[in-house]
Amino acid sequence: MTRRDLLRLIGLSAGGAAMYQAMSRLGFAAESPYQGTPLLHGAPRGTSVVILGAGLAGMVAAYELRQAGYKVQILEYNHRPGGRNWTLRGGDTYTELGGYTQHCQFDRGLYINPGPWRIPYHHRGLLDYCKKLNVPLEPFVQVNHNAYLHNSKAFDGKPQRFRTINADYRGHIAELLAKATQQSKLDTQITKEDQELLLDSLRQWGALDKNYAYVSGPGASNRRGYAKPPGGGLSAKPVDSQPLQLHDVLNSHLWEGLTDGENFEFQTTLLQPVGGMGRIGEAFGRQLEGVIHYSAKVTAIHQDDQGVTVSYVDARRPGHTSTAQADWCICTIPLSILSQIPMNVSAAMSDAIGAVPYAASVKVGLQFKRRFWEEDDDIYGGVTATDLPINTISYPSCDFNRKGKGVLLGMYAYGLNAYEFTALTPEERVRKAVEYGAQIHPQYKQEFENGVAVAWHRSPFTMGCFAAWSEELRAKHYENLCQIDGRIALAGEHASYLPAWQEGAVTSALDVITRLHQRVVAGGAA
Amino acid sequence: MKRALFIATALLAYTGCLQAQSSDSTIYTYDTLKTANGEQIFHAICQGCHMPDAKGATGAGSYPALAGNPKLASPQYMAAVVLFGRHDMPSFEMKPSTHRSFFRDAMLTDEQIADVVNYVRTHFGNHYTHSITAADVAAMHPQTTAPTPPSH
Numbered sequence: 139m140t141r142r143d144l145l146r147l148i149g150l151s152a153g154g155a156a157m158y159q160a161m162s163r164l165g166f167a168a169e170s171p172y173q174g175t176p177l178l179h180g181a182p183r184g185t186s187v188v189i190l191g192a193g194l195a196g197m198v199a200a201y202e203l204r205q206a207g208y209k210v211q212i213l214e215y216n217h218r219p220g221g222r223n224w225t226l227r228g229g230d231t232y233t234e235l236g237g238y239t240q241h242c243q244f245d246r247g248l249y250i251n252p253g254p255w256r257i258p259y260h261h262r263g264l265l266d267y268c269k270k271l272n273v274p275l276e277p278f279v280q281v282n283h284n285a286y287l288h289n290s291k292a293f294d295g296k297p298q299r300f301r302t303i304n305a306d307y308r309g310h311i312a313e314l315l316a317k318a319t320q321q322s323k324l325d326t327q328i329t330k331e332d333q334e335l336l337l338d339s340l341r342q343w344g345a346l347d348k349n350y351a352y353v354s355g356p357g358a359s360n361r362r363g364y365a366k367p368p369g370g371g372l373s374a375k376p377v378d379s380q381p382l383q384l385h386d387v388l389n390s391h392l393w394e395g396l397t398d399g400e401n402f403e404f405q406t407t408l409l410q411p412v413g414g415m416g417r418i419g420e421a422f423g424r425q426l427e428g429v430i431h432y433s434a435k436v437t438a439i440h441q442d443d444q445g446v447t448v449s450y451v452d453a454r455r456p457g458h459t460s461t462a463q464a465d466w467c468i469c470t471i472p473l474s475i476l477s478q479i480p481m482n483v484s485a486a487m488s489d490a491i492g493a494v495p496y497a498a499s500v501k502v503g504l505q506f507k508r509r510f511w512e513e514d515d516d517i518y519g520g521v522t523a524t525d526l527p528i529n530t531i532s533y534p535s536c537d538f539n540r541k542g543k544g545v546l547l548g549m550y551a552y553g554l555n556a557y558e559f560t561a562l563t564p565e566e567r568v569r570k571a572v573e574y575g576a577q578i579h580p581q582y583k584q585e586f587e588n589g590v591a592v593a594w595h596r597s598p599f600t601m602g603c604f605a606a607w608s609e610e611l612r613a614k615h616y617e618n619l620c621q622i623d624g625r626i627a628l629a630g631e632h633a634s635y636l637p638a639w640q641e642g643a644v645t646s647a648l649d650v651i652t653r654l655h656q657r658v659v660a661g662g663a664a
Numbered sequence: 665m666k667r668a669l670f671i672a673t674a675l676l677a678y679t680g681c682l683q684a685q686s687s688d689s690t691i692y693t694y695d696t697l698k699t700a701n702g703e704q705i706f707h708a709i710c711q712g713c714h715m716p717d718a719k720g721a722t723g724a725g726s727y728p729a730l731a732g733n734p735k736l737a738s739p740q741y742m743a744a745v746v747l748f749g750r751h752d753m754p755s756f757e758m759k760p761s762t763h764r765s766f767f768r769d770a771m772l773t774d775e776q777i778a779d780v781v782n783y784v785r786t787h788f789g790n791h792y793t794h795s796i797t798a799a800d801v802a803a804m805h806p807q808t809t810a811p812t813p814p815s816h
Contacts (some may be wrong), residue, residue, distance in 0.1 A: 215724040235713075235721035435724055474752030475725035495754035498712070527691045554770040558691050560712030566689060595713050598723025602752045 172263035178206035191470035193221025195643035197422035220419020222253035234596035250503025252592035261641035271421035281399035282520020292390035305362035309352030310384035312344020395523040439481040490615035496602025498556035502549035502571040509544035560593035567591035605632035702779030718788035731788035739796035774801035
């Protein structure tokens with residue numbers, strides 16, 4: 139039987155939804171626009187492309203165009219490859235705008251990813267490059283039932299286990315719905331047969347007892363946890379826990395944190411490179427050794443009938459402007475910076491470049507003397523969500539159960555709080571992250587050693603975290619941004635419908651080189 | 665916690681010793697931000713990019729200085745930039761959040777925008793004498809009626 143036959147059979151027997159699911163699994167109706175490596179045949183000999191930016195978009199473009207026979211060079215502002223694909227490790231130095239310099243003091247092997255830190259399983263383009271470049275991956279834990287949901291104004295500020303809020307919220311709702319069913323309040327909505335099935339399913343879904351009640355007992359404890367868990371030996375008998383009242387669960391607003399892991403981009407399985415997200419950019423950098431000109435600040439981009447001339451200043455020769463020339467230019471410079479660089483493109487593209495604000499985000503990595511979240515709190519990876527300005531604590535998804543020190547993500551702020559933490563010095567951000575985090579993990583006070591803080595609007599190479607498109611801005615500017623304008627085309631997460639995701643950068647680069655190649659083969663600039 | 669911070673903010677403001685730039689900086693919530701004046705807004709938000717001394721900064725691109733910048737001659741221009749954003753700088757206009765996003769926009773009232781513009785134009789070596797009012801800022805919104813703040 140062929141795959142097509144199989145799909146037809148599933149489609150006939152199970153309807154469209156099942157067909158779509160099956161197609162997704164077999165890779166037909168894939169979520170990422172990734173189509174595999176583009177086949178770029180017939181590039182005229184010696185055709186040259188200058189690529190601006192050695193982030194993922196720029197390096198994917200360079201990698202593929204070079205394989206297709208193009209003459210490729212990259213200009214990169216930083217002295218390293220990767221851009222926002224970046225890992226801070228012990229011994230690294232980072233100077234943000236304003237001149238604030240941090241020396242990361244993490245122990246060997248410990249790190250924080252200031253930018254992207256997780257890879258959804260359906261980001262097939264990025265995953266494919268990890269495979270090609272031999273970047274080993276490991277699971278990234280998003281949902282941890284034993285991590286916390288925390289609201290400083292609920293339960294006297296005491297953090298609650300995700301598991302108990304999840305179980306109690308579901309249990310009480312299941313009980314309410316079961317009652318409504320039994321009181322014949324759904325008779326006009328669904329048949330008697332379906333009501334029986336609904337009751338069965340509610341008992342299972344909500345861990346209800348034989349009377350369809352959500353009460354203390356083995357069923358509820360098996361979901362929400364025990365007052366004393368079962369063990370071995372003489373005093374091993376478990377003691378059931380007492381569910382929270384529905385009013386308290388609702389009033390706590392902690393249910394707001396229950397569904398994050400159910401969103402498309404955070405569903406299991408998520409992955410991370412072993413040793414830090416920056417391993418991907420580093421691997422690309424090795425592939426493209428000699429192609430990337432580091433420490434080059436682009437100051438002007440000019441195109442004419444003959445080609446593209448890019449002016450830049452090498453940080454090692456300040457005051458001296460050099461130029462790079464090529465037939466074509468792929469520019470991946472973030473719009474936050476590109477909007478300030480003179481470039482002769484159409485008014486429509488120019489307007490698009492200047493129209494998109496950049497979102498703020500701040501991350502803080504904290505090193506502790508021991509992995510108390512594992513040793514004391516039984517939390518292995520995953521995320522604690524809080525209403526405190528730190529927003530998030532995330533526990534490392536690596537080195538589980540290892541003795542010694544550990545680094546966790548002590549803050550992942552965005553919106554107003556990100557502006558505010560950006561306005562502080564790095565030292566103040568770290569101090570605030572420790573102060574707030576200690577409200578959830580009192581061990582912070584004893585165990586904290588050192589930290590690093592990255593506020594993306596102070597990053598000299600992006601001046602912001604990612605392009606914050608609104609629907610209105612997309613409608614007005616997105617297509618203009620993505621055109622090939624003469625000999626210049628843009629790529630990056632900002633030229634994608636996957637803002638802030640690395641997959642947006644990868645697929646945008648593949649799309650642009652495919653279109654550019656078609657134009658080259660067809661005979662040049664329009 | 666946020667309530668505790670709010671009380672702390674109120675107390676500090678009451679005793680007149682609130683210094684947003686002190687080592688114990690206040691972190692506002694979307695609610696308590698409404699209590700912030702121009703000086704506090706500058707130190708809580710604007711200085712993130714324009715820097716604490718308002719001298720701006722330069723990396724691959726630049727954040728403009730607000731100290732000694734001739735564009736500050738027009739308070740309307742400044743208010744427009746704060747209201748509607750410019751390039752990568754986001755808008756701080758008080759408007760109903762329309763686009764779905766995982767973060768909420770930070771918004772300032774017309775009075776706060778006028779206050780922060782007036783603060784910047786009279787500090788950091790700037791000595792402009794004419795000021796802008798909340799009514800002037802209100803008149804700059806695209807719609808003719810005063811915008812209603814979003815529900816929380």
